[in-house]
Amino acid sequence: MTKRRSRRPDPLASATAVERVLDSLRASLPDVIPRSRKNLVALLNSARGLYARPASDTKRGRPGRFAREDLLRVDSRLRELLARETSIGVRSFVGQYLPILDFPRDVREALERGEVNLFEAHQLARMSARRLGSTEVEARTHRRKLLESHLLKQEPGSRLRLRVMEALGELSEPDLAQTEVAAVGKADELLEADPLDSSHLFFEELRMIGRALREVRPEEITDEDLAEIMPAVDQITLTLQRIVRRRERDRAKRLRI
Numbered sequence: 001m002t003k004r005r006s007r008r009p010d011p012l013a014s015a016t017a018v019e020r021v022l023d024s025l026r027a028s029l030p031d032v033i034p035r036s037r038k039n040l041v042a043l044l045n046s047a048r049g050l051y052a053r054p055a056s057d058t059k060r061g062r063p064g065r066f067a068r069e070d071l072l073r074v075d076s077r078l079r080e081l082l083a084r085e086t087s088i089g090v091r092s093f094v095g096q097y098l099p100i101l102d103f104p105r106d107v108r109e110a111l112e113r114g115e116v117n118l119f120e121a122h123q124l125a126r127m128s129a130r131r132l133g134s135t136e137v138e139a140r141t142h143r144r145k146l147l148e149s150h151l152l153k154q155e156p157g158s159r160l161r162l163r164v165m166e167a168l169g170e171l172s173e174p175d176l177a178q179t180e181v182a183a184v185g186k187a188d189e190l191l192e193a194d195p196l197d198s199s200h201l202f203f204e205e206l207r208m209i210g211r212a213l214r215e216v217r218p219e220e221i222t223d224e225d226l227a228e229i230m231p232a233v234d235q236i237t238l239t240l241q242r243i244v245r246r247r248e249r250d251r252a253k254r255l256r257i
Contacts, residue, residue, distance in 0.1 A: 048094040120157045123164045
C-alpha cells in the first residue's frame with residue numbers, strides 16, 4: 001500500500017502566514033487594496049487571471065471591475081512578497097493558500113500542526129455542512145473521524161481525496177487509460193487529416209502525461225519536482241482557459257448570425 005511521503009514544512013500553509021502576506025500587500029499598496037475581505041479576494045482573483053487573456057481583450061465587452069494598471073501593480077508586488085520566502089507564484093497563492101482563511105477551524109489547526117499538508121487540508125475543507133447536508137457539529141465530527149483514520153493508516157493524500165469524494169457522493173474521474181486512448185485517437189485523426197499539422201503533438205504530449213501519471217507514485221515526487229512542475233501547470237491552465245473562452249466566443253457569434 002502506498003504510504004504518505006515526508007514533506008518539508010510549508011512556511012505559507014497557515015492562516016497567520018497568509019494574513020501576514022496580505023497585511024504586507026495592503027501596507028505596500030494602500031490606495032489599491034480594498035478594506036473588506038470580500039473585495040480583496042475579488043481583486044486577487046482578478047490579478048490571478050491577469051494573463052489569461054491579452055491586454056487587447058480587456059477593451060472588448062463589459063469593462064473589468066478593477067483597472068488593469070492596478071492589477072499589474074498588485075501582481076508585481078505580490079510576486080515580490082512571495083519571492084522573499086517561497087517559490088510560490090501569484091496564481092498558486094490565490095488559488096491554493098488564500099482559501100486557508102475560509103477553512104473550518106479544525107482543518108486550519110490540523111494544517112498548522114503539520115498533521116496534513118495543504119492538498120489534504122483542501123480535501124477535508126470540502127466536507128462542509130452544506131455539502132454533506134448535515135449540521136456543523138456533524139460535519140466537524142465527520143472530518144475528525146476521517147482525519148484520525150487517515151493519520152492512523154498513514155495513507156497518501158490521493159487516498160484521502162477519494163474518501164472525501166466518496167463521502168460527498170461525487171462521481172469518479174475518467175480513467176487515465178481512457179484519457180490516453182482518447183489522446184491517441186485525437187492525434188491519429190489530426191495526422192490523417194494533415195500530416196503537416198503540428199496540433200497532434202499536443203495530444204501526443206497528453207498521452208505521455210497520462211502514461212507518467214500511471215507509473216509515477218506519489219511518494220516519488222519531491223518538493224523540488226513540485227516547484228518545477230507547478231509553474232508549467234499554471235501556464236498550461238491559462239492557455240487552455242484561453243482556448244475554451246475563444247471557443248465560447250466563436251460559438252456565441254455563430255448563434256447571433
